[in-house]
Amino acid sequence: MNAKEWMRKEDMTTALDCHLGWMRKALGFAQRALEAQEVPVGCIIIYDDKIIANGGNEVNKTKNATRHAEIIAIEEVRTYCAEKKLSSKDVFKSSILYVTVEPCIMCAGALRQIEIPLVVYGCRNERFGGCGSIIDVSCDKAITSNIGPTFDAISGVLADDAVSLLKNFYKGENVNAPDSKRKVKKEQRS
Amino acid sequence: MEQPTVVLSDEYTRPVSIVDVFVANITNKKLTSAIVKTLAEIAPLENLQHLKRVKGSKDGPLQIVLCQPETDLSGGDKCKMHLDINKIEGLGKEYLVKVPAKPPVTRKQFEESLKYWPVNFHEDKEVAALMSGKYFKDAELEKIKLYMEMAVRLAEHGRVKNQLSIGAVIVDPSKDSVVAKAYDLRQSGYPLQHAVMVAIDLVAYSQGGGMWKLPEERVVQSCDAGLWYAKGFPSEECSKDRTEPYLCTGYDLYVTQEPCVMCSMALVHSRIGRVFYGSAQPAGALGSRYAIHYQPGLNHHFSVFKDCLSKVTDRLYTGS
Numbered sequence A: 001m002n003a004k005e006w007m008r009k010e011d012m013t014t015a016l017d018c019h020l021g022w023m024r025k026a027l028g029f030a031q032r033a034l035e036a037q038e039v040p041v042g043c044i045i046i047y048d049d050k051i052i053a054n055g056g057n058e059v060n061k062t063k064n065a066t067r068h069a070e071i072i073a074i075e076e077v078r079t080y081c082a083e084k085k086l087s088s089k090d091v092f093k094s095s096i097l098y099v100t101v102e103p104c105i106m107c108a109g110a111l112r113q114i115e116i117p118l119v120v121y122g123c124r125n126e127r128f129g130g131c132g133s134i135i136d137v138s139c140d141k142a143i144t145s146n147i148g149p150t151f152d153a154i155s156g157v158l159a160d161d162a163v164s165l166l167k168n169f170y171k172g173e174n175v176n177a178p179d180s181k182r183k184v185k186k187e188q189r190s
Numbered sequence B: 001m002e003q004p005t006v007v008l009s010d011e012y013t014r015p016v017s018i019v020d021v022f023v024a025n026i027t028n029k030k031l032t033s034a035i036v037k038t039l040a041e042i043a044p045l046e047n048l049q050h051l052k053r054v055k056g057s058k059d060g061p062l063q064i065v066l067c068q069p070e071t072d073l074s075g076g077d078k079c080k081m082h083l084d085i086n087k088i089e090g091l092g093k094e095y096l097v098k099v100p101a102k103p104p105v106t107r108k109q110f111e112e113s114l115k116y117w118p119v120n121f122h123e124d125k126e127v128a129a130l131m132s133g134k135y136f137k138d139a140e141l142e143k144i145k146l147y148m149e150m151a152v153r154l155a156e157h158g159r160v161k162n163q164l165s166i167g168a169v170i171v172d173p174s175k176d177s178v179v180a181k182a183y184d185l186r187q188s189g190y191p192l193q194h195a196v197m198v199a200i201d202l203v204a205y206s207q208g209g210g211m212w213k214l215p216e217e218r219v220v221q222s223c224d225a226g227l228w229y230a231k232g233f234p235s236e237e238c239s240k241d242r243t244e245p246y247l248c249t250g251y252d253l254y255v256t257q258e259p260c261v262m263c264s265m266a267l268v269h270s271r272i273g274r275v276f277y278g279s280a281q282p283a284g285a286l287g288s289r290y291a292i293h294y295q296p297g298l299n300h301h302f303s304v305f306k307d308c309l310s311k312v313t314d315r316l317y318t319g320s
């Protein structure tokens, strides 16, 4: 089933069941990121009812602050498409992305460029959120010519689980403290 | 080269907004200080602290700010005053006047504000210098020009390779040295490889990280165009107390076109120091559609300058 069919789906209970099922998988990748001492965010991309890509945060590993779970997963779709000899443009257009935390402003911009139609996420991202928490990149029509079409977003799927992973990572620290993320990263690198 | 234009948040560029307040004439000037004292107690100015309480004029009466009108939740346009001034001696009847709603942050706003009501103004020297159009000294302008020309050459190199004509250079200003050079790669089938994103990843390579498998990596100092990063950060002679580079902290980015929202947020995540760009674009996120570098709520803000060598960069985008 492709993403457009999803959105037209009349049986909302089944749709929700599916969202919950996929989000549990995404949470698994968030857990893995946590174990690798990365910010615990997990992401999967569903195409043709299968997981074709997954990602967890790899900011510390790559020393690149843009290596968020969504970016990693997008990268994997390209590899998948190369192997299967599919057009990644077509695949992205009929995929759904699940991510445990609201995509940040950067990732929301990235998701528009790959022309994904639907994004399902868990908890809000109060610090960097690009689907409404800080600004809403997902549906800003004024930038379409520059970075591609808007996408739909469903929020709040297993949000509590996503939050408790984040709390686990930041432990005693206030998740909303401006520089907590940086502090943690620095400690890990030293 | 002409002075770059600083891109400030609209706090600095917006026109003066005005609100209504109740004022009254002081009928007995001898009681002025007593009236001021009483009002300070019973009706503090709260979010209108920037207003001087009393306005004097040459021939007219002394006027004093009483309070803001009560917000009428019913939506009616009748303004009500909640303050009882009958017991205050030496005051005339209240009436409405328009005053500046916010404290002025630039001299221009200050002068505009004074047309309505006297206000306090504390000039931010740095902002004033930035807005003066004389911020950069000649030697600094020379450097900006040099790095912008480098970015333009990268953009042209990209165009030759059937890419969008966008070039980016990341510089460590403390050493006056280039850390990464990139041109746009998004036309090779990967929509996220904007020049800025590629440059950020090359900085990660320079720090022993990095992720994209990029063509044409170069570590040769003389390489004029193409992708490039300076190897050896941190250098071995770095003593322990010297902090190793952390992402793009303290680095400057030179880019031929205003970055999009994805790239701009990537620069926030990477903690870039300053950004210099050539041509603005309507969907740009450093001043045009958004001002991500000043976005309230984000934990890192940085300085942005536009119109850098824009006579040259504009040619990259107009097709002439």
Ligand SMILES: [Zn+2]
Binding pocket: A068, A070, A103, A104, A105, A106, A107, A108
């Ligand atoms: Zn992100």
Ligand SMILES: [Zn+2]
Binding pocket: B194, B196, B259, B260, B261, B262, B263, B264
């Ligand atoms: Zn971009």
